[in-house]
Amino acid sequence: MSALPRPNEIHIERLNKSYAPQGAGNLHYIIQDVDLVVKGGEFFVLLGPSGCGKSTLLSLIAGFVSKTSGQVRVGENEVDRPGQDRAVVFQQADSSLFPWLTVRENVEFGLRMKRIPAAKRKEVSDRFIDLVGLRGHENKFPRELSGGMKQRVQLARVLANDPGILLMDEPFGALDAMTRRTMQRELVNIWKDTDKTVIFVTHDIQEALLLGGRIGIMSAGPSSKITHVYDVPLAYPRDMTAPEFHALYNRIQSHF
Numbered sequence: 595m596s597a598l599p600r601p602n603e604i605h606i607e608r609l610n611k612s613y614a615p616q617g618a619g620n621l622h623y624i625i626q627d628v629d630l631v632v633k634g635g636e637f638f639v640l641l642g643p644s645g646c647g648k649s650t651l652l653s654l655i656a657g658f659v660s661k662t663s664g665q666v667r668v669g670e671n672e673v674d675r676p677g678q679d680r681a682v683v684f685q686q687a688d689s690s691l692f693p694w695l696t697v698r699e700n701v702e703f704g705l706r707m708k709r710i711p712a713a714k715r716k717e718v719s720d721r722f723i724d725l726v727g728l729r730g731h732e733n734k735f736p737r738e739l740s741g742g743m744k745q746r747v748q749l750a751r752v753l754a755n756d757p758g759i760l761l762m763d764e765p766f767g768a769l770d771a772m773t774r775r776t777m778q779r780e781l782v783n784i785w786k787d788t789d790k791t792v793i794f795v796t797h798d799i800q801e802a803l804l805l806g807g808r809i810g811i812m813s814a815g816p817s818s819k820i821t822h823v824y825d826v827p828l829a830y831p832r833d834m835t836a837p838e839f840h841a842l843y844n845r846i847q848s849h850f
C-alpha cells in the first residue's frame with residue numbers, strides 16, 4: 595500500500611498544453627508529455643531556454659491556465675484553479691504590489707482578506723518583514739522602494755500567507771547582481787526554515803546550481819518537455835568555485 599502524498603507534493607503526468615482552440619486540427623503543443631514528481635519540501639529548479647514553456651508549466655501548476663490534457667495533482671487534489679496552497683512570485687514585483695498600500699499593508703493584505711485579527715496580522719507581518727530584511731521600511735509605499743526591496747515585499751507577502759508551495763517565475767531576473775545574490779541566499783534560508791516546496795524558474799545555470807536540490811532541464815519548444823533531471827548533491831551555501839560546481843555546470847551547459 596502506498597503512503598498518501600504530502601499536501602505540498604506535486605505530481606505531473608503526461609501533461610500537454612496547447613493554446614490553440616480545442617478541436618482544431620494539428621494541435622500545436624507548447625509543452626508535451628511532461629512527467630514530473632516534486633516531493634513535499636523539495637527545492638526544484640526548472641531550467642530552459644527562453645520561450646520553451648517554463649512559465650506555462652508554472653501557470654498550469656498554479657492553476658492560472660487550464661491544461662489541454664494530462665494530470666497536475668497537488669497532494670491528493672487535481673489542480674483546476676488557483677488555491678491558497680500555492681503562491682506565485684513574479685519577476686516584476688510592480689505588477690503584484692498595491693501601490694496605494696504601505697509595505698506592512700501589502701504584507702498583511704492576504705491576512706486581512708482572511709479576517710485575521712489585527713494583533714495577529716502584526717505579529718505575522720513583523721516576522722516576515724524581519725525575515726526579508728525590511729525592518730524600518732514598514733511605512734513606505736512601493737514607489738519609495740528599490741526594485742530589490744519591492745521584490746522582498748512581494749516575497750514577504752507571499753510567505754505571510756503561509757502557502758505550502760512557492761512557485762517562482764524568474765523572481766530575481768530584474769535585479770542587479772549583488773541584490774540578486776543576497777536574495778538567493780535569503781531564499782535558501784527561508785526555504786530551509788519553512789519546509790515549503792519551491793519550484794523556481796530560471797534560464798541562468800549558475801542560479802539553478804546555487805539554489806536547486808534538483809534541476810529539471812526543459813528542451814527548446816515547441817512541444818517542450820523535461821528531458822533530464824539532475825541531483826545537486828552540494829551543501830548550502832553553494833560554493834561557486836568548487837570543482838564539483840564547475841563539473842555540474844559544464845554537464846548542464848552541454849544541453850544548450
Ligand SMILES: Nc1ncnc2c1ncn2[C@@H]1O[C@H](COP(=O)(O)OP(=O)(O)OP(=O)(O)O)[C@@H](O)[C@H]1O
Pocket residue numbers: 613624642643644645646647648649650651797815
Ligand atoms: N496566452 C498565450 N497564448 C498563446 N501562446 C502563448 C501564451 N502564453 C505563452 N504562449 C507561448 O508559449 C510559449 C512558451 O512561453 P512561456 O512564457 O511559457 O516560455 P518561458 O520558457 O517561460 O519563456 P521566458 O524564459 O522567455 O520567460 C511561447 O512560444 C509563447 O509565445
